[in-house]
Amino acid sequence: MGKHFLHQLLAVALALFVxxxxxDDWLPATATxxxxxxxxxxMGGACGYGDLYEQGYGVNNAALSTxxxxxxxxxxxxxxxxxxxxxxxxxxxxxxxxAVVSATNFCPPNWELPNGGWCGPPRPxxxxxxxxxxTIGIYSxxxxxxxxxxxxxWRSGGVRFTIAGFDHFYMVLITNVAGSGxxxxxxxxxxxxxxxxxxxxxxxxxxCLAGGLIGQGLSFALVSTGGQNIVFQDVIPAWWQFSxxxxxxxxxxx
Numbered sequence: 001m002g003k004h005f006l007h008q009l010l011a012v013a014l015a016l017f018v019x020x021x022x023x024d025d026w027l028p029a030t031a032t033x034x035x036x037x038x039x040x041x042x043m044g045g046a047c048g049y050g051d052l053y054e055q056g057y058g059v060n061n062a063a064l065s066t067x068x069x070x071x072x073x074x075x076x077x078x079x080x081x082x083x084x085x086x087x088x089x090x091x092x093x094x095x096x097x098x099a100v101v102s103a104t105n106f107c108p109p110n111w112e113l114p115n116g117g118w119c120g121p122p123r124p125x126x127x128x129x130x131x132x133x134x135t136i137g138i139y140s141x142x143x144x145x146x147x148x149x150x151x152x153x154w155r156s157g158g159v160r161f162t163i164a165g166f167d168h169f170y171m172v173l174i175t176n177v178a179g180s181g182x183x184x185x186x187x188x189x190x191x192x193x194x195x196x197x198x199x200x201x202x203x204x205x206x207x208c209l210a211g212g213l214i215g216q217g218l219s220f221a222l223v224s225t226g227g228q229n230i231v232f233q234d235v236i237p238a239w240w241q242f243s244x245x246x247x248x249x250x251x252x253x254x
Contacts, residue, residue: 026147029124031081033133034063042129045105047075047203048173052104056155056176060132063105065118065125073225075204076174076181077103078153081126081146083136090141092134099132102153102181118143153181158248161220161235164205165242171207172198172220179252180226190216191238226254 035042039059042052046069049055057076064074082098083091091097107127109116118125126146137144155178162173174183186206187195190213198206218236223229235248 025149027124027149028084029068029081029126029146029148030118030143031062031083031126031128031133031137031146032118032143033128033130033137035129037130039129039131042105045203047072047104047106048205049075049104049175049203055160056157057102057104059129060099060101061104061129062101062132063107063119063127064103065107065123065127066109066116066121067124068126069103069106072106072200072203073184074103074182076153076177076183077225078151078181079103079126079148080151081128081136081148084145084147087145088141090138090144092136092138097136099128099135100151101126101128101132124148152254153178155251158251159222159230159232160245160247161232162245163236163240163242165207168209168211169207170210170213171201171205173205174222175204177224177252179228179254180224182225184223184225184227186220186222188213189219189221191218191234192216195221224252224254226252228252228254 042061044050049057052058052061068074078100080098080100085091107119107125109120155176157176159177160175164171177183186198188198188208189195193212196208196210198208201207215238217234217238219234220232230250230252232248232250236246
């Protein structure tokens with residue numbers, strides 16, 4: 001099954017390849033802000049990243065509405081957002097009123113409001129960190145119409161793997177993903193095992209049920225949502241323990 005599964009991952013990578021975003025691909029949405037003036041209350045979130053500075057995302061982040069969050073599959077993706085001055089007078093003055101944010105959280109519907117409020121489906125909405133939002137909008141507006149594009153993510157350093165779990169349950173948090181910013185599928189291989197498929201558990205956390213991985217060096221095969229396949233060979237040493245994070249030198253272009 002090992003080689004066959006890796007070949008399946010490669011086939012998925014080819015099928016997922018997409019062309020770069022064109023300049024006319026602006027889509028309409030709305031945007032609010034949260035997290036305080038310094039963005040500190042945006043740490044953590046439904047993607048599982050925890051400290052966004054430590055994990056490579058920083059304060060330029062946003063919580064996505066149901067329509068955009070895609071049950072966590074959008075975690076880590078990057079968007080350029082600009083205030084739509086054709087629909088409001090609350091855009092921040094200047095020609096450079098745009099922000100680039102990473103998706104790090106989920107903005108849930110508020111079912112006490114009609115249609116779930118701003119974050120209710122199928123509405124596309126960004127609840128941005130306040131510092132990011134204030135680069136495009138005037139604070140007293142509270143909410144503004146915006147135009148957005150999904151864009152390439154630029155990260156410093158390589159993809160990072162944080163291992164959690166217990167006994168035969170293994171969960172891996174994937175962070176600092178460049179290129180498309182998010183992962184479509186992945187598998188793990190112990191030094192003495194075949195490739196074992198992993199499944200999205202929540203946010204950017206992937207899990208598998210397997211025996212015998214403790215005490216083995218680990219490799220990972222990842223396919224980005226842009227369709228690029230990378231095998232991270234022997235990136236986890238045999239002495240790994242749960243809760244440890246391991247850095248790599250490889251990252252995605254798309």
